Amino acid sequence: MHQSKIYDIAGAAGVSLATVSRVINHPEKVKKATRDRVMNIIKNKGYIPNANARGLASRRSTTVAVVVPTLNRASVSEMIQGIYDSANHYGYTIRLFITDNLGSNAKEWGEIVASSVDGILFMNDEMSSEVYSQIKNTPVPVVFVNSVSKDPEYGSVCINNEQSAYNITKNMIEKGRKKILFITTEHIYTVNIQKEKGYKRAMEEGGLTAEIIRTSGKVNINEEDFRAYFDSGNLPEVALAVRDSMAISFMNLAQKRGIKVPEQLEVIGFQNTRYAILSNPKLTCVDTPIYEIGNRAMSQLTELMQKPEETKPINEVVENEIIWRESTR
Amino acid sequence: MHQSKIYDIAGAAGVSLATVSRVINHPEKVKKATRDRVMNIIKNKGYIPNANARGLASRRSTTVAVVVPTLNRASVSEMIQGIYDSANHYGYTIRLFITDNLGSNAKEWGEIVASSVDGILFMNDEMSSEVYSQIKNTPVPVVFVNSVSKDPEYGSVCINNEQSAYNITKNMIEKGRKKILFITTEHIYTVNIQKEKGYKRAMEEGGLTAEIIRTSGKVNINEEDFRAYFDSGNLPEVALAVRDSMAISFMNLAQKRGIKVPEQLEVIGFQNTRYAILSNPKLTCVDTPIYEIGNRAMSQLTELMQKPEETKPINEVVENEIIWRESTR
DNA sequence: CTGAAAGCGCTTACAG
DNA sequence: CTGAAAGCGCTTACAG
Numbered sequence: 269m270h271q272s273k274i275y276d277i278a279g280a281a282g283v284s285l286a287t288v289s290r291v292i293n294h295p296e297k298v299k300k301a302t303r304d305r306v307m308n309i310i311k312n313k314g315y316i317p318n319a320n321a322r323g324l325a326s327r328r329s330t331t332v333a334v335v336v337p338t339l340n341r342a343s344v345s346e347m348i349q350g351i352y353d354s355a356n357h358y359g360y361t362i363r364l365f366i367t368d369n370l371g372s373n374a375k376e377w378g379e380i381v382a383s384s385v386d387g388i389l390f391m392n393d394e395m396s397s398e399v400y401s402q403i404k405n406t407p408v409p410v411v412f413v414n415s416v417s418k419d420p421e422y423g424s425v426c427i428n429n430e431q432s433a434y435n436i437t438k439n440m441i442e443k444g445r446k447k448i449l450f451i452t453t454e455h456i457y458t459v460n461i462q463k464e465k466g467y468k469r470a471m472e473e474g475g476l477t478a479e480i481i482r483t484s485g486k487v488n489i490n491e492e493d494f495r496a497y498f499d500s501g502n503l504p505e506v507a508l509a510v511r512d513s514m515a516i517s518f519m520n521l522a523q524k525r526g527i528k529v530p531e532q533l534e535v536i537g538f539q540n541t542r543y544a545i546l547s548n549p550k551l552t553c554v555d556t557p558i559y560e561i562g563n564r565a566m567s568q569l570t571e572l573m574q575k576p577e578e579t580k581p582i583n584e585v586v587e588n589e590i591i592w593r594e595s596t597r
Numbered sequence: 598m599h600q601s602k603i604y605d606i607a608g609a610a611g612v613s614l615a616t617v618s619r620v621i622n623h624p625e626k627v628k629k630a631t632r633d634r635v636m637n638i639i640k641n642k643g644y645i646p647n648a649n650a651r652g653l654a655s656r657r658s659t660t661v662a663v664v665v666p667t668l669n670r671a672s673v674s675e676m677i678q679g680i681y682d683s684a685n686h687y688g689y690t691i692r693l694f695i696t697d698n699l700g701s702n703a704k705e706w707g708e709i710v711a712s713s714v715d716g717i718l719f720m721n722d723e724m725s726s727e728v729y730s731q732i733k734n735t736p737v738p739v740v741f742v743n744s745v746s747k748d749p750e751y752g753s754v755c756i757n758n759e760q761s762a763y764n765i766t767k768n769m770i771e772k773g774r775k776k777i778l779f780i781t782t783e784h785i786y787t788v789n790i791q792k793e794k795g796y797k798r799a800m801e802e803g804g805l806t807a808e809i810i811r812t813s814g815k816v817n818i819n820e821e822d823f824r825a826y827f828d829s830g831n832l833p834e835v836a837l838a839v840r841d842s843m844a845i846s847f848m849n850l851a852q853k854r855g856i857k858v859p860e861q862l863e864v865i866g867f868q869n870t871r872y873a874i875l876s877n878p879k880l881t882c883v884d885t886p887i888y889e890i891g892n893r894a895m896s897q898l899t900e901l902m903q904k905p906e907e908t909k910p911i912n913e914v915v916e917n918e919i920i921w922r923e924s925t926r
Numbered sequence: 927c928t929g930a931a932a933g934c935g936c937t938t939a940c941a942g
Numbered sequence: 943c944t945g946a947a948a949g950c951g952c953t954t955a956c957a958g
Contacts, residue, residue: 271711271736274936284945289937299943316711320658321935323649324950331692339681340871345674352668352695361712363660364691366681381600382645383690407600487874513875520877542669545816546842546872548849603952613929618953628927650951653934 272313280313281306292317323384331361332569333385337368337393342512342541343558344391347413350562351389358570360386368392370399377402387569389413389562390422393457409572409581413565414558415458416583423572423581425565427556427588429459433466433508436536436554436590440506441474445534449504451514454482460510463538467508479504483514490517498525505534506596512537516547519595534596549594561586601642609642610635621646652713660690661898662714666697666722671841671870672887673720676742679891680718687899689715699728706731716898718742718891722786738901738910742894743887744787745912752901752910754894756885756917758788762795762837765865765883765919769835770803774863778833780843783811789839792867796837808833812843819846827854834863835925841866845876848924863925878923890915 278285283302290298291306298306309315323329334351336344348364355362363383367376370392380388388406391413392399400419403410410422417424440448450467452460464480471478483493494517509515515537519529527533529549537544540553564584571579607614612631619627620635627635638644652658663680665673677693684691692712696705699721709717717735720742721728729748732739741753769777779796781789793809800807812822823846838844844866848858856862858878866873869882893913900908 285936286938286945286947287943290944293937297943302943314707316707318653318935319711319713320649320652321950322937324647324653324952325935325937327937327950329649334693339674339678342671342674342871345668345671348693349668349695352693356695362693364663364677364681364693366678366685378643378645382648384648487871513871516875520875523877542671542816542842543872543875546845546849547875548852548877614952615929615931615954616927619928622953626927631927647951650934651953653936654951654953656934656953 271318272315274315274317277306277309277313277315280309328386329384330359331363331385332566332573333363333365333380333383333388334391335365335367335370335380335388336391337366339366342543343539343556346541347391347558347562350559351413351566352562354563354566354570358566360566360570370402377406381406381408387411387573389565389569391415393455393459395458409569409576411565411569411572411581414556414561416585417581421581423565423568423583425561425568425584425586426459427561427586429462430466430469432554432588433463433538434470435466436508436538437467437470438474439590440508440534440536441470441476445505446476447479447504448476448506448508449502450478450480451507451509451518452480452482453510454484457510463510485511487513487517490514491521494518494521498522503527503533506536507533508536508538510538512539512541512543512551512553515551515553515595516543519547519549519551530595530597536596540591544591544593547595552593552596553591555588555591557586557588600647601644603644603646606635606638606642606644609638657715658713659688660692660714661895661902662692662694662709662712662717663720664694664696664699664709664717665720666695668695671872672868672885675870676720676887676891679888680742680895681891683892683895683899687895689895689899697722699731706735710735710737716740716902718894718898720744722784722788724787738898738905740894740898740901740910743885743890745914746910750910752894752897752912754890754897754913754915755788756890756915758791759795759798761883761917762792762867763799764795765837765867766796766799767803768919769837769863769865770799770805774834775805776808776833777805777835777837778831779807779809780836780838780847781809781811782839783813786839792839814840816842816846819843820850823847823850827851832856832862835865836862837865837867839867841868841870841872841880841882844880844882844924845872848876848878848880859924859926865925869920873920873922876924881922881925882920884917884920886915886917 274285274288277288291303387408388410390410395415412424414426416426468478483490507518515535519535522533537551537553540555544551544553603614603617606617620632716737717739724744739751743755745755746753797807812819836847844864848864851862866880866882869884873880873882
C-alpha cells in the first residue's frame with residue numbers, strides 16, 4: 269500500500285502543497301471552505317505527514333527523549349507512564365534511551381541529541397560533575413526528573429527527599445522509637461544521599477545514634493546482608509529503607525525469624541511503588557509521587573520547548589505524604 | 598553551540614559531502630587515507646548526522662516502534678528492557694507507544710506508522726479481529742511480542758501458554774492434588790485464555806472439576822474477590838494465578854486468615870516477575886521469560902527489516918520452565 | 927575511489 | 943487567503 273504524500277492531497281483537493289501544509293499546521297490561516305475540503309481528503313486518504321520530512325523542514329520533531337538508567341525498577345516505569353500521558357496530551361512522541369554510564373561516555377549523549385528531539389527528560393542516579401559537563405551545551409531544553417538541578421540552565425522536578433526523610437524519622441522519634449535503622453544503597457545515588465542526610469539530621473536532633481546498612485540493589489544480596497545483620501543479634505524498632513524492595517526483603521526476613529511486624533519491628537519504605545500493597549503486612553511508605561513527577565516534568569519541558577523566551581527553567585518540588593499501612597503501628 | 602553539519606566536515610576535510618556520507622554509511626567504499634582523515638574530523642567536531650535528514654533521504658530511520666498496552670506491569674518493563682538491549686545491539690533506537698485501545702482507534706496505528714519507523718514490535722492484550730484489520734497493510738514489518746500471530750504476514754515470539762498451564766496443572770495433579778483453583782483476569786487477554794485452556798484440559802484429563810475465579814487487574818479488587826471466596830468457606834489445595842500479583846494477593850490474604858502456605862495451600866504464579874522473590878514465602882512460578890521474548894522479537898524484527906527478501910516471519914516459541922520456590926511443597 | 931546533482935517530503939518566508 | 947520557490951541535511955545512483 270502506497271502511503272499518500274502531501275502532493276497527493278494537494279492534487280486531489282486542487283490546491284498547492286503549501287495550502288495542505290497550512291491546513292495541518294496553521295489551520296486558521298486557511299479559508300474555511302478550503303480547509304474543510306482539504307481536511308476531508310486528508311481523512312479519507314488517511315494521510316499522515318512524514319515525520320522525518322516534517323522534522324527536517326521545521327526543525328521540530330515533536331519528539332522528546334526520555335533518558336533513564338534502567339527499566340528494572342517499578343519507580344522508573346511509573347515515572348515513564350506519567351511522562352507518556354503528559355507527552356500524549358501535548359502531542360509529543362517519546363524516544364526511549366536506557367543508559368547508566370553517561371558520566372563515562374560522551375558519545376551517548378551526542379547520539380541522544382542527534383536523534384532529533386525537541387527536548388530531553390533526564391533521570392540519572394548520580395548527578396555527578398561528569399554528567400553535568402557532558403550535557404553542557406545541549407541545544408534543546410533538558411529537565412531533570414526526580415533530582416534537583418544545581419544548574420539554572422536546567423529545570424527539575426522532584427520531592428524534597430532530605431526533608432521527607434527528616435520528617436518520617438522525626439515522626440518515629442516522637443512516637444518514642446529510639447533504635448531506628450536506615451537501609452540504603454551501597455552505590456552513590458543522589459536521591460538516597462539526600463534521604464540519608466535527612467535521617468541523620470533527625471537522629472542527631474533527637475540525640476540518637478544513626479545506624480546504617482549499605483547494600484546492593486539486588487534482592488539476593490540484600491538478603492545476605494540483612495541475614496548477617498540479624499545474625500549479629502541486632503533488632504531495630506524501626507527500619508526505614510530507601511527502596512520498597514529493600515524494606516520488603518528486610519521485613520520478610522525478619523518475619524521468617526519469628527519477629528512480629530509491626531509489633532516488634534516497624535518497617536517503612538521510601539517510594540510507594542506497586543510492591544507496597546503486595547507485601548504482607550502492607551508496607552507503610554513515604555510516598556514518592558513518581559507518576560506526578562514524570563507528568564509535571566513533561567509539562568515543564570513542553571513550556572520550555574514551546575515558549576523558550578518567556579519560560580525559565582525552574583526547580584519544582586512536589587509535595588508528598590506518608591502512607592500509613594500495616595507495617596507500622 | 599552550533600551542531601556541525603555534513604558540509605562542515607566536508608569543508609574541513611577537503612572532500613565532498615558524498616564522501617563524508619560514504620565514510621559514515623559505507624566506509625569500505627572509501628580509500629583508507631581519506632576515510633581516516635574524515636573520521637578524525639568527525640570525531641573532533643563531534644559530528645553526528647541529523648536523524649531526520651538521514652531518515653528522509655534513506656527512507657530508513659533505524660528506529661523501531663514499541664507498542665504496549667501499559668507500563669504499569671512489571672512484565673511489560675522487563676520485556677521492553679529485553680527489546681532495548683537487542684535494539685541497542687543492532688543500532689536501533691526506540692519510539693515508545695502506550696495504547697490499549699487499538700481495536701477502536703484506527704488513527705493511532707496510522708500515527709505509529711507515520712512516525713517514521715522501520716519496524717514495529719507489538720504487544721497487545723487481546724489480538725482481536727479488529728486489531729488485525731487495523732494493522733493490515735502496514736508498510737513495515739510487524740512482530741508480535743508475547744502473543745502468537747495467526748497471520749503469516751507477521752512474526753511472533755511467545756511461550757506456549759496453553760502447554761505450560763497444562764504441564765503445571767498436570768504436575769500438581771500427579772502429586773495428588775485435587776482441588777486446584779485457577780485465578781485469571783475478568784478481562785479477555787489472549788495469553789490468559791490460552792492458560793485457561795491448558796488448565797482445563799489437564800483438569801478434565803484428571804477427572805477433576807475446574808474451579809475458576811475471574812477478577813480484575815487491580816489489587817484492591819482482587820482482594821475483595823478473594824475475601825468473598827474465602828468467606829464462602831472455600832480452601833483449595835493449590836491456587837494457580839495467571840499473574841504473580843494475583844498469586845501474591847491471594848497468598849497474603851490466605852495467610853492473614855491463618856492458612857499455612859505451602860502446608861495447607863500451595864500458590865503458583867504464571868510470570869516470574871520481580872514480585873516473585875519479594876513475597877513471603879517466595880512464589881513458585883511458571884516462568885515466562887519475558888526479557889528473552891522481547892530480546893528475540895527484536896532480533897527477528899531486525900532480520901525482517903534488513904533482509905526483507907530472504908526472511909520470512911516466523912512464530913517463535915520460547916522454552917520455559919517451572920521455578921520451584923517456597924510457596925509449594 | 928570521488929564528485930556533482932537529484933531527490934527524500936515536508937515547512938515557511940515571500941509575493942501577490 | 944493562496945501559490946511558487948527555496949531550503950531543511952542528508953543519501954545514492956550516475957559519471958568519471
